[in-house]
Amino acid sequence: MAMARTRAKPASPFQRAGHDHESCVDHALDCAAELCRARGARLTELRRQVLQLVWRGHTPVGAYAILEALRGTHPGAAPPTVYRALEFLGEHGLIHRIESLNAYVGCPRPERPHVSQFLICAQCSATAELDEPSIARAVLRRAAELGFTVERQTIEVRGRCPSCRPQA
């Protein structure tokens, strides 16, 4: 089975164990830099480092884990240091907050607006971001029927990723 290398519509939004993660991070950082430049937003070194730390893996990272790691290069860091950077990154769509885990994960497609859904493995924490119109539409449709104006959808699905699947 030939695996296409296109980024446009990946066969699986889950990253494989042995994938080249460094290039994921590089791509995310480059993409962030470009986006911020285009918008006149300042991706400072601090914010860049926090974004890099969020991208340590394809799993949600807690603010205090980021803080601890940040202290390696930035000894004086305190909670506001991290939370302010996270706020900036969130506003620019570079990261998403996973509400059910109080944790943060990098956005793989920050350049385009989207309504995301997250699949989060309960075993290995691998997290995949979907942008599935059929799901978003089902929500919007029902909300509209009820006279509810949607501002934001938080959709987080807990379960087993393909690698951790019981029967796989």
Add this chain to the structure above:
Amino acid sequence: MAMARTRAKPASPFQRAGHDHESCVDHALDCAAELCRARGARLTELRRQVLQLVWRGHTPVGAYAILEALRGTHPGAAPPTVYRALEFLGEHGLIHRIESLNAYVGCPRPERPHVSQFLICAQCSATAELDEPSIARAVLRRAAELGFTVERQTIEVRGRCPSCRPQA
């Protein structure tokens, strides 16, 4: 347009401002008592009171708000008092946790298993619980395609309820 009064499939899962809330609470407590009896679970006075407090309105309530209120009748109450009761109520499906608010809301239909979605008004906090198969199915379908086994769906939609709608 005739509004049906049926409970089975309400026209709107949002409660109207002037509705008879006392009967909502009574119904929820009766229902909980019956459910617990049937299951051999002990709905103690403490748990019953916490459930009642969660049902103060059709809006999510934080654990510490419950704690404060509980102290009216129960001066010695401490955080574990509340969290343990919430855990019990959650295990029995009598309440749901709203992850995006770190708060709890009563379940209007605890007697039947369901996958819920929540519509939460950003202005008045009114919260409606949906059990919309079309939404749950859209999630399950896409997850299955990706080899992801769903254990739990957290779907929380923020927006404006019919009463708080900009154009209404």
Add this chain to the structure above:
DNA sequence: GATGTTATGTTATATTATAACATCGTCAAG
């Protein structure tokens, strides 16, 4: 280089949640 604005530093504290161990209540077996 003065000035306004944005970013960061710093200290303290708020908010949410759990650990750990003691005590109490209930209920059934002896």
Add this chain to the structure above:
DNA sequence: CTTGACGATGTTATAATATAACATAACATC
């Protein structure tokens, strides 16, 4: 009864997450 087991609650302490408030520094523009 009463003893023992178990589940519920009490109690104290602390963990984990997040923000307020004010001070200073960096940067941009004039």
